Amino acid sequence: MILKSQVEWALHCCAILSGLPEGRYLSTKALAELHGLPKEYLSKALQSLSQAGLVDTTLGPSGGYRLAKSPGQVTFLDIVEAVEGETRTFVCNNIRTNNPCLPDDYCYSGPCAVARIMWEADEAWREKLRSVTLSDLERMLVRETPAKLWKDTFAWVLGRAG
Amino acid sequence: MILKSQVEWALHCCAILSGLPEGRYLSTKALAELHGLPKEYLSKALQSLSQAGLVDTTLGPSGGYRLAKSPGQVTFLDIVEAVEGETRTFVCNNIRTNNPCLPDDYCYSGPCAVARIMWEADEAWREKLRSVTLSDLERMLVRETPAKLWKDTFAWVLGRAG
DNA sequence: ATATTAAGGATAAATAATATCCCTATTATA
DNA sequence: TATAATAGGGATATTATTTATCCTTAATAT
Numbered sequence: 001m002i003l004k005s006q007v008e009w010a011l012h013c014c015a016i017l018s019g020l021p022e023g024r025y026l027s028t029k030a031l032a033e034l035h036g037l038p039k040e041y042l043s044k045a046l047q048s049l050s051q052a053g054l055v056d057t058t059l060g061p062s063g064g065y066r067l068a069k070s071p072g073q074v075t076f077l078d079i080v081e082a083v084e085g086e087t088r089t090f091v092c093n094n095i096r097t098n099n100p101c102l103p104d105d106y107c108y109s110g111p112c113a114v115a116r117i118m119w120e121a122d123e124a125w126r127e128k129l130r131s132v133t134l135s136d137l138e139r140m141l142v143r144e145t146p147a148k149l150w151k152d153t154f155a156w157v158l159g160r161a162g
Numbered sequence: 163m164i165l166k167s168q169v170e171w172a173l174h175c176c177a178i179l180s181g182l183p184e185g186r187y188l189s190t191k192a193l194a195e196l197h198g199l200p201k202e203y204l205s206k207a208l209q210s211l212s213q214a215g216l217v218d219t220t221l222g223p224s225g226g227y228r229l230a231k232s233p234g235q236v237t238f239l240d241i242v243e244a245v246e247g248e249t250r251t252f253v254c255n256n257i258r259t260n261n262p263c264l265p266d267d268y269c270y271s272g273p274c275a276v277a278r279i280m281w282e283a284d285e286a287w288r289e290k291l292r293s294v295t296l297s298d299l300e301r302m303l304v305r306e307t308p309a310k311l312w313k314d315t316f317a318w319v320l321g322r323a324g
Numbered sequence: 325a326t327a328t329t330a331a332g333g334a335t336a337a338a339t340a341a342t343a344t345c346c347c348t349a350t351t352a353t354a
Numbered sequence: 355t356a357t358a359a360t361a362g363g364g365a366t367a368t369t370a371t372t373t374a375t376c377c378t379t380a381a382t383a384t
Contacts, residue, residue, distance in 0.1 A: 002371095003163050003251050003280075004341065011276045012257055027360065036260025041343050047362065060351030061359040076279060089251070090165050095174055098198025101314040113302035114173045117238060118165075121290040128283040140275035152263040162352085162360090164340095166372065189329065203374050209331065222382030223328040324329090324383085 003084055006045040009037055010083045011076070013046065015141060017055065018071040018134045019154055020161060025057075027064035030160040034153075045083055052082035062162025071134035077126055089125075090118035165246055168207040171199055172245045173238070175208065177303060179217065180233040180296045181316055182323060187219075189226035192322040196315075207245055214244035224324025233296035239288055251287075252280035 013031045020026055028046055032039035046065055049055045054074055055065045067074065092115035097108065111119070142150065175193045182188055190208055194201035208227055211217045216236055217227045229236065254277035259270065273281070304312065 001163055001165050001246055001251055002249065002253055005253070005255060006342090007252070008255060008257065008276065011280075015276070025360095029360085034261060035257045037257065038343065040345075043361075044343090044363090050361080057361055058351080059349075059360050059362090060353090061357095062352060063350085063360040065361090076283070084163055087164065089163055090169070091167070093167060093170060095170065095197045095199065099196060099311075099315060101311060101318050103311075106308075106311070113299055113306060114170065114177070116302075117291075117294050117299065118173075121238070121287045124290040125283045125287040128286040129279075132279050137275055137279065140278075144275060146268075149261075149263060149265075149268070153261060156263050168373090187329095191329085200374065202376075205330075206332090206374090212330080219330055220382080221329050221331090221380075222384090223326095224383060225329045225381085227330090 001089060003080070006041075006048075006083045007080055009035065009042055010045045010049055010079050011137075013042075013065075014049070014054070014067070014074065014079055014134055015137055016157060017065060017067045018074075018138050020066055020157070023066075024158070024161040025062065025064035025066050026157060026161045030064070030157065034157070048083045049079065052078065054078055054082055058162075064162055067134070071138055074134045075130050076132045076137075077129035080129055088119055088122045090115065090122060092118075163251060165242070168203075168210070168245045169242055171197065171204055172207045172211055172241050173299075175204075175227075176211070176216070176229070176236065176241055176296055177299055178319060179227060179229045180236075180300050182228055182319070185228075186320070186323040187224065187226035187228050188319060188323045192226070192319065196319070210245045211241065214240065216240055216244055220324075226324055229296070233300055236296045237292050238294045238299075239291035242291055250281055250284045252277065252284060254280075 012035055016031065016034065017026060028039055028043045031037075031046070032042045035042075046055070050057050050065070054068055056068045057063070057065055092111055094108070094112065096102075096112050145153075174197055178193065178196065179188060190201055190205045193199075193208070194204045197204075208217070212219050212227070216230055218230045219225070219227055254273055256270070256274065258264075258274050307315075
């Protein structure tokens with residue numbers, strides 16, 4: 001059970017968009033080059049972000065993506081769910097209903113204990129992701145990235161941003 | 163990103179094994195029938211539990227599986243990891259190293275902020291699963307299963323347990 | 325001896341993830 | 355107004371993973 005790599009891509013792309021000055025857009029092409037990713041497939045991940053309302057887009061030369069909200073308002077969970085979907089990691093197939101001892105007319109009400117416990121763990125995961133925003137990420141990245149590299153990267157980005 | 167259905171199967175099978183009297187074994191065949199599962203494939207899940215040391219096995223007629231520890235000593239995490247493996251849900255491919263602004267000689271030390279955050283969420287998930295044991299599950303199941311059904315089920319099981 | 329079991333190897337089928345290609349409508353800019 | 359660059363999205367291909375099935379082997383209770 002592994003998240004799609006598009007989740008990683010989307011998170012890193014959002015980190016860059018967080019640092020973009022107000023009103024500027026960055027294209028799929030630039031984001032793909034910056035991260036060494038296949039442009040066409042990265043595009044699908046960015047489309048997911050767009051459909052989820054996390055980014056705004058504009059067409060034409062100098063078009064691309066920008067955050068639709070302030071970095072402090074976009075959580076990791078928003079991004080993960082936009083790309084990965086909102087389905088829980090544990091799917092209950094209700095195999096208890098196959099029990100040969102079960103009366104024909106019996107009907108379980110509510111999910112079984114196994115599912116409830118697994119879903120609580122899912123919720124703990126979500127809750128953690130909900131507690132971290134893009135501004136938290138930005139703060140961590142600024143602290144751990146050499147100043148020159150950070151500066152060079154955004155110079156590179158701004159040279160390509162519409 | 164969805165857990166294999168073998169995880170669900172293993173959890174339900176362990177719930178049954180938890181209720182088995184000391185020293186008795188239950189076969190794959192019985193567990194498969196009880197849950198309406200393909201015997202050969204369920205067998206792979208049970209083998210995983212065996213390899214992880216969660217269950218004991220014995221061969222021959224009246225052979226099968228029993229818990230290797232008391233239900234209070236087996237956590238959901240033990241079972242999930244036995245079947246699903248211990249890999250984290252988020253895999254970091256270190257795409258930051260593709261940054262064209264990165265000096266050739268530069269070498270990142272340690273995982274990036276994105277990975278650290280995602281791994282914290284993974285750890286929250288694990289921590290929740292680690293906090294629930296098979297005896298917790300048994301308590302919940304006893305409470306929510308009609309007494310007659312519970313009784314009939316274990317009569318059925320004991321009629322097949324070696 | 326015989327029937328039954330777990331273990332595990334080999335292989336097949338179905339599903340999901342990872343791409344690639346191409347067409348359309350939009351838009352900045354020359 | 356023409357041109358080039360862009361996002362959106364449909365169709366399709368490739369690869370990996372999940373879900374099985376089948377078969378052989380060694381152990382064991384009866």
